[in-house]
Amino acid sequence: MAEKKTPLQQLSEKILLKKKHAKALLNQKDIDSLAKKYVQFISEQKTEREVINKVKKQAIAHKFTNLLEAKKLVVGGTYYYAVNEKNIALIRYQDMKKIHAIASHADSPCLHLKPYPLAETQKLAVLKTHYYGGIKKYQWLNIPLSLRGVAYTQKGRVDFSIGDNPTDPVFTIPDLLPHLGRDQLQKEARKLVEGEQLNAIIGSDEVDDDAVSEKVKLSIAKHLYETYGLTEEDFISAELSFVPAGNAREVGFDRSMILGYGHDDRSSVFTSMQALLDAKKISQTQIVLVYDKEEIGSYGKTGAQNMFFTHLIEELIQRSQSDTTPSAVWRNTKVLSADVTSAIDPNFADVHDPTNANYLGRGVALEKYGGGGGKYSTSDADAEFMHALITLFNTQKVPWQTGENGKIDVGGGGTIAMFLAKWGADVVDIGIPVLAMHAPYELAHKADVYSAYLAYKAFFEHALK
Ligand code: MN
Ligand code: MN
Numbered sequence: 001m002a003e004k005k006t007p008l009q010q011l012s013e014k015i016l017l018k019k020k021h022a023k024a025l026l027n028q029k030d031i032d033s034l035a036k037k038y039v040q041f042i043s044e045q046k047t048e049r050e051v052i053n054k055v056k057k058q059a060i061a062h063k064f065t066n067l068l069e070a071k072k073l074v075v076g077g078t079y080y081y082a083v084n085e086k087n088i089a090l091i092r093y094q095d096m097k098k099i100h101a102i103a104s105h106a107d108s109p110c111l112h113l114k115p116y117p118l119a120e121t122q123k124l125a126v127l128k129t130h131y132y133g134g135i136k137k138y139q140w141l142n143i144p145l146s147l148r149g150v151a152y153t154q155k156g157r158v159d160f161s162i163g164d165n166p167t168d169p170v171f172t173i174p175d176l177l178p179h180l181g182r183d184q185l186q187k188e189a190r191k192l193v194e195g196e197q198l199n200a201i202i203g204s205d206e207v208d209d210d211a212v213s214e215k216v217k218l219s220i221a222k223h224l225y226e227t228y229g230l231t232e233e234d235f236i237s238a239e240l241s242f243v244p245a246g247n248a249r250e251v252g253f254d255r256s257m258i259l260g261y262g263h264d265d266r267s268s269v270f271t272s273m274q275a276l277l278d279a280k281k282i283s284q285t286q287i288v289l290v291y292d293k294e295e296i297g298s299y300g301k302t303g304a305q306n307m308f309f310t311h312l313i314e315e316l317i318q319r320s321q322s323d324t325t326p327s328a329v330w331r332n333t334k335v336l337s338a339d340v341t342s343a344i345d346p347n348f349a350d351v352h353d354p355t356n357a358n359y360l361g362r363g364v365a366l367e368k369y370g371g372g373g374g375k376y377s378t379s380d381a382d383a384e385f386m387h388a389l390i391t392l393f394n395t396q397k398v399p400w401q402t403g404e405n406g407k408i409d410v411g412g413g414g415t416i417a418m419f420l421a422k423w424g425a426d427v428v429d430i431g432i433p434v435l436a437m438h439a440p441y442e443l444a445h446k447a448d449v450y451s452a453y454l455a456y457k458a459f460f461e462h463a464l465k
Contacts (some may be wrong), residue, residue, distance in 0.1 A: 022363040022399035022447035026454075034274070034453055035258065035446040041270045042260045043247035046164075047148045048292045049085040049239070051106035051266055055273055055290060056082055059090050062277055067091065067312075073320045076282060081312050086292040086302035089312050090276055091285065096322045096329055098284035098463060102275070102456050103304065103420055104268030104338040104431075105294035108261065109133030109438045111140060111198055111242040113149075117235055118224075119199070120217035123206075126199040127171070129242060133295030138192045139439050144170035145200055146245035151238035153229040160228075163245040170245045171200045200242055244440035256361065256446055263434045263442040265294065267449055268338035275456035283463035287312070294339070294416055304416035310423060326423075333425035334385065334464055336456065337417035340444075341365045342405050343433030351411075356404045358433035360443070363399030364451040366390070367429040370405055372412025379418040381428035388464040389428065396458040399451040403433070430455065 005013075023031070045051045059080045067079040073093045082088040086106075111129035119126050127147075131137065146163025163170040175193070176184050184192060206215035207222065224230040230238075248260025272288045279286060289312075293303030300306065313329050344357040358365040368386055371378030393400045405412050421427040432452050435443040 019359070019362055019401060020399070022361055022445075022451050025397050025399045026447055026450060031446050031450045034450050037274070038267070038270050038449055039248045039250075039258060039260065042262050042266050043164075045266065046108075046146065046243040046261060047110070047239075047241060048106040048108075049150065050148065051269055052082065052085050052088045052290060052292075055088050055090070055106075055269065055288075056080060058273065058277070059088075064090060067315055067319070070319055073316070081315065083308060084302060087306075087308045088290045089308070090273065090288040091312075091316070092276060092279070092282060092287075092460075093316070093320070094282050094285045096285070096317060096320050096324045097332060099287060099329065099333040099425075100284050100335075100459055100464070101287035101289055101309075101333060101425075102268075102272040102336045102338050102459065103289040103291065103309075103416060104272055105265045105291045105298075105304070105416065106269055107133070107292050107295050108243075108264055108266065109135045109295055111145070111200070113235060113238065113240045113242075115236045116232070117240075118217060118221060118232060120214040121199070123204070123216055124201055125203040125216045125220040127202050127242075128196075129198045129200065131195060131198060132241065133438065135438055136189070137195065137198060138175070138189065140198065141173050141175040141193060143172065143440055144245040145172055145242040147171060147240060148243055149238060149240035151228070151230055151234050151240060153231065153234050155229045158228045158230065160240060164247075171202050171242060173198055173200050251443060258444050258446060258449070259441045260444070261440060261442070263432065263444045264340040264437050265338070265431070267340060267432050267434075267444060267452065271449060271453040272336075272338055272456045275453055275460055279457055279460040281461040283461065285316075286460045291416060298416055298419055304419040309420065330424040334459075335417075335420050335425050335427040336430050336459060337379075337415055337420055337427055338452070338456070339415040339429065339431045340434045340437060340442075341367060341370075341403070341429070341431055342413075342437055343435050344403075345435050351406050353404065353407050356402075358401055358403035360433060360435065361445040361447050362401045362433075364401075364430060364448060364455045365433050366393070366400050366402050366455075367405070368402070370413065370415055370417065370429050372405075373409045377412075377414040377418065378429075379421040379427055381417075382426060385426040385428055385464075389430075389459070392458055392462055392464065393455060396454070396462070398454045398458055399447065400455060401433075 064078040067081040117127040203220040244261040251257035298304040369380040432448040
């Protein structure tokens with residue numbers, strides 16, 4: 001027979017927060033079926049263009065139509081609005097009185113090619129890179145790399161994806177052997193390998209002609225020209241990157257986690273898109289926004305500091321034929337800035353305050369603010385918006401947690417929330433916690449991915465005051 005709880009035990013249960021495992025509220029079958037689709041999504045899509053194009057393709061398969069071709073919006077109608085394979089919005093239109101939007105980014109850290117990438121050095125052909133985003137450079141050595149992206153030749157567009165098909169070759173940047181690494185190992189870690197050393201080896205055979213000076217380089221250039229019509233000049237306009245090769249994998253005896261490239265931030269793209277496609281009740285206009293360039297500060301035509309969202313609102317006002325104003329729309333818009341955050345790591349626990357940290361497997365992380373020490377570079381959501389979301393998640397049984405992105409004075413990081421907040425909408429940060437963020441392979445928990453999906457679906461299906 002269960003012993004009767006003491007009054008203080010009962011009080012404790014009532015007023016103190018117990019952080020439970022996300023699975024206490026979830027069904028394993030649901031977690032697994034979404035995780036399967038998610039693993040496929042991040043294994044196949046490895047550049048921002050590929051992600052945006054996939055989102056667009058999924059939307060069209062679900063009968064979304066081009067917003068710019070809609071003369072008058074239909075209640076319950078579904079539309080997409082895309083810019084340059086770099087930004088996309090999916091819209092389920094209700095009215096212009098209230099909008100719930102979820103914004104994420106499709107770009108992930110990787111190694112872009114330099115304008116003149118092709119070189120022969122020490123009798124090997126290499127492609128020289130310029131890393132994109134905040135990486136620990138040494139992590140990108142000694143792993144199989146896949147070459148992805150788009151180039152324009154005299155004959156037209158060529159889409160590259162070499163290294164992920166099991167029969168494909170891969171590319172790699174070898175590290176120095178330990179036997180000769182004595183001096184290297186004395187260096188501080190950020191200088192173990194420098195930007196100019198991130199040259200990937202792509203070939204070693206040479207052409208058979210002593211009249212040519214760089215025979216290995218020419219051999220590869222010849223291959224690129226004969227196979228793709230690509231000349232050295234075509235690299236200048238191309239957008240080609242090395243990304244980690246191979247599929248995302250399950251981790252652990254219990255298969256509870258996922259090791260994969262680009263959880264940051266394709267987990268948010270995938271779960272917000274899936275939530276919009278699956279949302280049943282429509283209480284207000286629902287929008288999914290996907291940005292580019294977050295990893296380098298959200299600048300440029302397709303970063304979140306641009307006018308993509310404001311232009312979208314203009315288009316919606318005009319095509320809804322309502323007499324509302326942009327400022328009225330912004331006042332009644334609520335935005336989830338969906339991005340990953342850091343989870344506390346058993347091997348590096350000292351960079352977090354364990355009381356205010358996010359834990360793998362404890363649900364989607366809702367964070368009032370991001371940034372670093374002194375709360376710089378963040379938007380800091382209002383108590384009212386936070387409380388409304390927490391109430392929603394609790395009533396809808398969404399596993400959620402909260403934490404800070406590391407100890408106050410240790411570091412920190414920003415996302416796009418502050419850029420989205422400037423027009424007057426309520427904005428808050430939310431996303432899954434990950435380990436090894438920005439590494440070629442990041443670690444995430446399947447139950448957190450599912451919790452994010454549930455949170456986004458609840459946000460789409462319910463009106464908040
Ligand atoms: Mn991110
Ligand atoms: Mn990032």
